[in-house]
Amino acid sequence: MKKVLSIVFACSGLMGCIVAPQRNGNFPPDQRLIIAAYHLDVAEVRQLWAAGAKVNARFGKGDASVFKDKWELGWPMASPNWTPLLAVLNSPTYPEPEVETQNTTEALSAARERMRRTPARVVRDRDSRRLQIVRTLLEAGADVNADDGYG
Numbered sequence: 001m002k003k004v005l006s007i008v009f010a011c012s013g014l015m016g017c018i019v020a021p022q023r024n025g026n027f028p029p030d031q032r033l034i035i036a037a038y039h040l041d042v043a044e045v046r047q048l049w050a051a052g053a054k055v056n057a058r059f060g061k062g063d064a065s066v067f068k069d070k071w072e073l074g075w076p077m078a079s080p081n082w083t084p085l086l087a088v089l090n091s092p093t094y095p096e097p098e099v100e101t102q103n104t105t106e107a108l109s110a111a112r113e114r115m116r117r118t119p120a121r122v123v124r125d126r127d128s129r130r131l132q133i134v135r136t137l138l139e140a141g142a143d144v145n146a147d148d149g150y151g
Contacts, residue, residue, distance in 0.1 A: 030057035035066050037137070038087040040129040045084070046136055055140045056083050070100040071111045078148035085142040088133045093126065094118050 027035060033053035036044035049055060064079045069092065076082075076090060094115045101111040138144070 027062060029053040031059055031062050033057065033084050034059045034082055034087045037084040037133050038067055038082075038091050040088070040091055040126055040133065042129050042132045042136070045133050049136065049140050055085070055137050055142045056146065058083060059087070070096050071115055072108060073101060073103055078150040081148040081150075083142065083146045085134065085137050085144070086146055086148050088130055088137070091126075091130060093123060095122060095126065 029048055029051060030053050033045060033048040033055070034057070036048060059080055059082045061080065064075065067076050067079045067087075067090075069075070071092070071094065078086075078090075082090065095118070097111065097114065101107050
C-alpha cells in the first residue's frame with residue numbers, strides 16, 4: 001500500500017509520473033545525483049550536491065534502466081562512465097512519454113510524431129532546467145574534460 005501511495009503522489013506532478021518511482025530506488029547519493037541530472041531535476045541536484053554527493057563521480061555499476069529512452073527504446077551505452085555533467089548533457093530534449101513506446105514500426109513512428117508535436121515551451125523549460133543544472137555543476141567544480149569513453 002505504501003508503494004502505491006508513493007506512486008500516486010509522484011504522479012500528481014506534470015510529466016513526473018514515469019520517472020519518480022524509478023528514482024526512488026536504492027541508489028547511493030553519487031548515482032542519485034547523476035540520475036537527477038539526467039532527468040533535469042534541479043532541486044534534487046542542488047540538494048544532493050549540498051548533502052555531499054560528488055560532482056565528478058561516475059555512475060559505474062547500477063541499474064541503468066533509469067536512462068532508457070522510452071520514446072525510441074534505446075539505451076545509452078556510455079552511462080556507466082557518466083558524471084552528473086555528462087548525464088545532463090545526454091538528457092533527452094523531450095519529456096518522457098506517459099507510456100513506453102512499443103517496439104513496432106508503427107508505434108515508433110507514432111512516438112516520433114508525438115515528439116515533434118511537443119510544445120516549444122516544454123522544450124524551452126527543459127533547456128532552462130538543463131542550463132541551471134550545468135551552471136550548478138560547474139560552480140561546484142565539475143570536470144568539463146570528463147570523457148565517457150564514447151566521444
